Amino acid sequence: MAKPKSGAKKPTPAAKAGAKPAAKKDNAARLDLIRNASKKVATAATKVVKAVAEGAKGKVAAAKKAVAEKVEKAPAAAKKAAAKAAPPAASAKAGKAAPAAKAAAAAPAAGKKGAGKAGGKSPPMVPAGPAVEKPRPRATKLPPVGEPLTKREMEQLLTAGEGRGVMGEGSLKGRLILSGELPHLVVVGRDKRELTFLLQGPDQEVLPAYVDHKVSVSGLIKKTTNHSGVVEVRKYSAKKPEVEEVAPPPADTEPKLRYLSPGEVSMAVAAGMGAGIKGFASIRGNLEMMGEDFVLVVSNGGTRQQVSFAIEGKAAVKSLRKHVGQTLQVTGVVDKTSGWGGRITAETVEPRPSEARSVSRDEMELVHIEGEVPTSVDVKLNHGLTVRLQEQPGATWAIEPTLAKRVGLREANFEPGPNGSPATREFFFTPRNPGSFEVEFFLAKAFTPGVVERSFKINVTVKP
Known part of the structure; x- marks a missing residue:
């Protein structure tokens, strides 16, 4: 056994026994400080939770501030007490003091987490303000200049x-x-x-x-x-828009005349269409007379769908008598008052060559009827039948359009009477289908064919 060096004292049993109680006292003091700090932190956290639940923003802020101050003071107090209790044994107790410091630091963190969880479960009832409208995006920048539009x-x-x-x-x-x-x-x-x-x-x-x-x-x-x-x-x-005062139109002002389009001219000469059309145009037809007035028949002559215009104006002179029964081109203001005609204020009248007859009467057997005599006649197939009737001023003789096709109406010629005698109208038929037909003639007004003064019938038997 090695001997102790000279001058060194051996540790006594009493000294060894006394060291252990001193260490226990120091540990107990430190644990008490930590417990006190934890209690204070828990108390402060409980206050924070109650303040958040009550919804008082000011109290919550104050409680948080108090918690922060107490948490900061507790570790400082613990450190001071530990330094006073054991200054000689600081190096030996450093290992044990580190866990204590960690626990002290974890305690306020746990208090903060608890406060956060409590606050999440019961959020403060803060009244929501009115929604702020966001300004709409506006285009403020211009793009580069592009190509000009063609x-x-x-x-x-x-x-x-x-x-x-x-x-x-x-x-x-x-x-x-x-x-x-x-x-x-x-x-x-x-x-x-x-x-x-x-x-x-x-x-x-x-x-x-x-x-x-x-x-x-x-x-x-x-x-x-x-x-x-x-x-x-x-x-x-x-x-700035100017407020225009609408002046009342003059009472005697007539609408400005215009040229009729080709479509409007076609409607003007068609039966039953274009009533109310008025404008400057040029139309062609056969010249007839109604008493002392000149009439231009433009379509469906001799039927109850005849369209005719009374000629007026400076061109309607007595010299037109020599052109009765011929084709004329009349230019002027056309006013179609009904579906069956109207009047034309003629500016110019130009004779045109009459169209060649579609059927020649040469080498054809003709059966002739004169006047309003109801009778029965026999006609050979593809041969002719003529009916001559006396016209009256303001009225004209006509037959139904469907019957005209069935019996084969070819011409309805107006013939002025010689030496002032009444004019006559000749109907020329060439039957194309065998059988018996009842042909009815109507004396109706020129521009209103629906108004009939009288009528008569003839029976026509077409033999092969």
Whole structure:
């Protein structure tokens, strides 16, 4: 056994026994400090939870502040007590003090977590304020200058139903309106239909002040659909609409005459159509007389669908008598008052060569009937039948159009009487179908064939 060195004292049993109680006292003191700090932290956390549940924002902030201050003071107090209790044995007790410090730091963290969980379960009842409307996005930047619109592209742009995708620099005029708080330009297109263009650019905030004004804009035009588009406005000008006073039209002012289109002329000479048409035109027909008046028959002569016009004006002179029964070209103002005719104020009258007869009467057996005599006659197939009747002023003789086709009406010739005697009308038939037919003749008014004065019938038997 090694001997102790000289001058060194051996540790006594009493000293060894006394060291253990001192270490236990130090540990107990530290544990008491930690317990006290944890209790204080738990108490502060409970207050925080109650304050959050009550919904008092100010109390919650104060409690949190108090917790933070107490948590900061507790570790500091613990550190001071530990330093006073065992200054000589600091190095030996460093390993045990580290877990204690960790526990002390974990305690306030646990208190904060508990407060957070409690706050999540019962959120504060704070009244929600009115929703703030976000400003709508506005186009404030202009794109670079594009290619100018061509004439063809401009026509497509202003045509409703066409031009989708057309884009280029140009200008538009129209009326400014607001749609969805954004300015739009309403433009009247080529076919009188309206097109709508959204106005964008730096002036978009200013343009709503010119609602219902006449606005002219220039810039990059894009037609996004067939009926609308977008304009990046580079320049604009607005004009306040002037209130126009509508003056009452003069009572004696006649509507301005115009030239009738070919379609309107066709309606004017067709039976049962075009009533009310009035305008300048040139029509062709056969000249007849009704008493002392001249009448131009333009279609369906000799039937109850005859269309005729009374000739008036400076060209209706007595010298026209020599052209009765001939074809004339009359130019003037046509006024069709009913579906069966009207009047024409003639400016010029030009004779035209009469059309050649479709059927020649040579080498044809003719059966002739004179006057209003109800009778029965026999006619050979493809031969002729003539009926001559006396005309009366204001009225004319006619047959039904369907019967005219069945019996084969070829001509209805007006013949003026010699030396002032009454005029006559000759009906010329060439039957094409064998059988028996009842032909009825009506004396009706010239321009209203529905009004009949009298009628008579003849029976025609067509033999092969």
